[in-house]
Amino acid sequence: MNDNCEINVVHKKFLKYALGVGKSTPNLAVMGDTGEIPLLFKGFRLMLIYWHRLHSLPNESLVKKALNENVQMRTSWIRTIEKLFNLFQITYSENTNTFKARTKHSVDQKYLKMWDHHLRHLDQPRLEFFKKIKNTFGYECYLDLKHFEIRKSITKLRSSSHPLEIEKGRHSNKPRNERLCPVCNLNEVETEKHFLTKCPTYNMLSEIYNLTEITNENDVMTRTPPNLLGHYTFEAFKYREMTIDILSSTKGHI
Numbered sequence: 001m002n003d004n005c006e007i008n009v010v011h012k013k014f015l016k017y018a019l020g021v022g023k024s025t026p027n028l029a030v031m032g033d034t035g036e037i038p039l040l041f042k043g044f045r046l047m048l049i050y051w052h053r054l055h056s057l058p059n060e061s062l063v064k065k066a067l068n069e070n071v072q073m074r075t076s077w078i079r080t081i082e083k084l085f086n087l088f089q090i091t092y093s094e095n096t097n098t099f100k101a102r103t104k105h106s107v108d109q110k111y112l113k114m115w116d117h118h119l120r121h122l123d124q125p126r127l128e129f130f131k132k133i134k135n136t137f138g139y140e141c142y143l144d145l146k147h148f149e150i151r152k153s154i155t156k157l158r159s160s161s162h163p164l165e166i167e168k169g170r171h172s173n174k175p176r177n178e179r180l181c182p183v184c185n186l187n188e189v190e191t192e193k194h195f196l197t198k199c200p201t202y203n204m205l206s207e208i209y210n211l212t213e214i215t216n217e218n219d220v221m222t223r224t225p226p227n228l229l230g231h232y233t234f235e236a237f238k239y240r241e242m243t244i245d246i247l248s249s250t251k252g253h254i
Contacts, residue, residue, distance in 0.1 A: 011039045019143075020152035021161040028119050029130045029159035035139035037111050044084050045107045051081050052099050112137050126160050126170065129192040133158065133221040142226035150230035157192060157233050158221065163241075165190035183243045193217040195236070201243060202236050 015030050016023060031038070057064040070078050084090075088106040093099045115137050119127065140158075145151040156162045166189060169179035181190035183201045188194050195202075196217045206212045209232040214220050221229070 005040055007043070008038045008040050011036070019155045020148060021155055021159060025159050025161040026124065026127050026130070028115060028124075028127060029134075032115060032119070032130075032134055032137050033140045033155065033158060034143065035137065037108055041107050041111050044088070045103050047081065048084055048088075048090065048103050048107075049100055052096065052103075056094070056096065126167070129160055129217075130158060133218055142230065145226055145230050147230070150227070150234050153234040153237055154226070154230050156237075157195075160192070162192075162237070164192065164195055166192070182247070183240055195240075196220045202239065205232060205236055205239065 012027055012030060013023070015034055015036060016025055019025075019030065019034070021030070030036075054063055054067045057067075059065075059068075085092075088103070088110050090103055090106045093102060119131060119134075142154045143151060145154075160167050165174075165179040165181060166176070169176070176189060179189050181188055181194055181199055184199050186194075186198065186200070188198065190199075197215050197220065203212075209228055211220060211224065211232060214224070224232075
């Protein structure tokens with residue numbers, strides 16, 4: 001099934017724009033955190049529900065006669081409906097509400113299984129951190145934060161759409177072991193874990209936001225109240241940028 005059809009591409013672009021992340025942000029992270037099913041799948045669901053409505057009409061109605069004619073002629077639309085029934089393994093029901101519920105469940109589950117399989121089994125280094133903090137597909141409550149920049153800072157960190165060296169070095173093909181943290185002397189790769197739990201540069205911020213006792217990056221991302229996490233990551237990213245600027249200017253005067 002082509003997940004890169006035009007309507008899905010537009011949908012993903014809109015979600016990334018709404019989240020405030022770049023175009024190259026992993027689609028699995030964007031769809032997973034927003035809990036959005038691709039529009040193509042929603043279109044399939046609407047097609048099946050529309051077919052059911054036509055099928056339920058009285059036999060003497062013109063529309064039902066047109067449907068029966070399509071069935072007899074084996075039109076491409078009828079063949080598509082049959083394929084969708086087989087693809088999503090939908091059980092027919094005369095009751096409209098029951099059929100709608102079954103169709104939505106079957107279509108959604110099909111995508112959720114695809115999403116989970118791709119996330120867990122495809123080799124995608126950029127999603128390494130996301131895999132650690134995301135167990136199930138679904139809307140994340142941090143997206144309810146009203147302040148856009150605060151919300152965006154969490155999204156960027158979760159989806160590895162951030163300026164940390166682990167990601168920045170990937171774009172320049174720098175070996176992983178050389179993507180060292182530029183703001184401390186621990187000589188460690190600047191991963192999300194280093195940024196959240198180990199880098200001494202942010203010790204003061206950690207104390208302010210009561211994060212000093214948390215040493216596991218998963219706990220920081222999943223157990224810290226969203227508003228607290230958002231303000232911490234926002235301030236930490238700003239402080240990181242300021243520190244790098246100061247260090248760069250200092251080197252220039254040596």
